[in-house]
Amino acid sequence: MINPDAIGRTFKGAEVSITQSEIDAFCAVLGETDTSIAPPTFSIRISLDQSQNVLTSPEVGVNWDRIVHGDQKFEIHQPLKAGDVVRCDSTLEGYKQMAGNEFVTARSDLYVNEKLAVTNWSTLVVRA
Amino acid sequence: MNHEVGTALPERVFYIDRALLKQYADASGDQNPIHQNEDFAKSVGLPNVIAHGMLTMGLVGQYAADWAGGSGQVKEYSARFTKPVIVPAGEKVDLTVTATIGEVFPDGKVRLDLNATSAGVKVLGMARAIVEKNH
Numbered sequence: 001m002i003n004p005d006a007i008g009r010t011f012k013g014a015e016v017s018i019t020q021s022e023i024d025a026f027c028a029v030l031g032e033t034d035t036s037i038a039p040p041t042f043s044i045r046i047s048l049d050q051s052q053n054v055l056t057s058p059e060v061g062v063n064w065d066r067i068v069h070g071d072q073k074f075e076i077h078q079p080l081k082a083g084d085v086v087r088c089d090s091t092l093e094g095y096k097q098m099a100g101n102e103f104v105t106a107r108s109d110l111y112v113n114e115k116l117a118v119t120n121w122s123t124l125v126v127r128a
Numbered sequence: 129m130n131h132e133v134g135t136a137l138p139e140r141v142f143y144i145d146r147a148l149l150k151q152y153a154d155a156s157g158d159q160n161p162i163h164q165n166e167d168f169a170k171s172v173g174l175p176n177v178i179a180h181g182m183l184t185m186g187l188v189g190q191y192a193a194d195w196a197g198g199s200g201q202v203k204e205y206s207a208r209f210t211k212p213v214i215v216p217a218g219e220k221v222d223l224t225v226t227a228t229i230g231e232v233f234p235d236g237k238v239r240l241d242l243n244a245t246s247a248g249v250k251v252l253g254m255a256r257a258i259v260e261k262n263h
């Protein structure tokens with residue numbers, strides 16, 4: 001069970017720098033030839049890591065091995081690019097239980113120089 | 129060019145094999161063994177190794193980006209992971225993508241309703257991208 005006190009809380013992330021080689025590698029998988037900006041789904045690389053850190057912390061208590069990705073949404077205000085220093089804040093926005101599974105929606109707000117660049121939402125299912 | 133609601137866009141087929149899963153694992157940092165190790169995947173009740181949902185979503189996003197004229201044209205993008213893309217060893221499985229123009233907004237942005245199947249099975253639900261087409 002997810003600690004109910006964690007729902008609604010925002011967890012500030014550490015700053016990470018995006019490198020050109022990370023964007024190049026992501027673009028190469030997708031077949032994108034323009035590597036001047038990150039593909040629309042690139043922010044998952046940062047946000048899912050942050051969500052994992054938050055959800056598996058002792059105060060939240062999720063077993064990551066039981067997690068399945070249910071759905072995903074991105075809102076891109078400003079595409080990420082190499083050299084951006086990103087802070088990803090994660091808010092456990094929604095929670096429900098269904099058929100013994102727990103569904104938690106983590107909203108990740110990615111800031112570059114304190115300006116919101118990308119928001120994404122991951123609904124993660126903790127299998128019973 | 130005028131975009132009409134209901135217009136069907138051309139089909140495109142991406143191919144996914146184990147090498148691409150490894151490449152995506154390294155590019156994304158998601159090294160979950162269900163995407164690389166067949167014995168492990170089967171031990172947790174999966175039929176075989178499955179593709180990362182976000183790889184599938186990334187490739188379908190590439191379809192939307194290419195139609196719109198570049199990665200930067202995709203403003204919103206969402207999908208549900210309904211069924212896994214199953215990737216047996218030594219095979220290249222298809223990810224077949226089509227789309228329909230679902231809505232044209234007053235500011236000119238377009239909503240693409242995306243459809244993605246693999247081996248005939250629909251793998252994403254409610255896949256939608258809002259794009260600003262580069263003319």
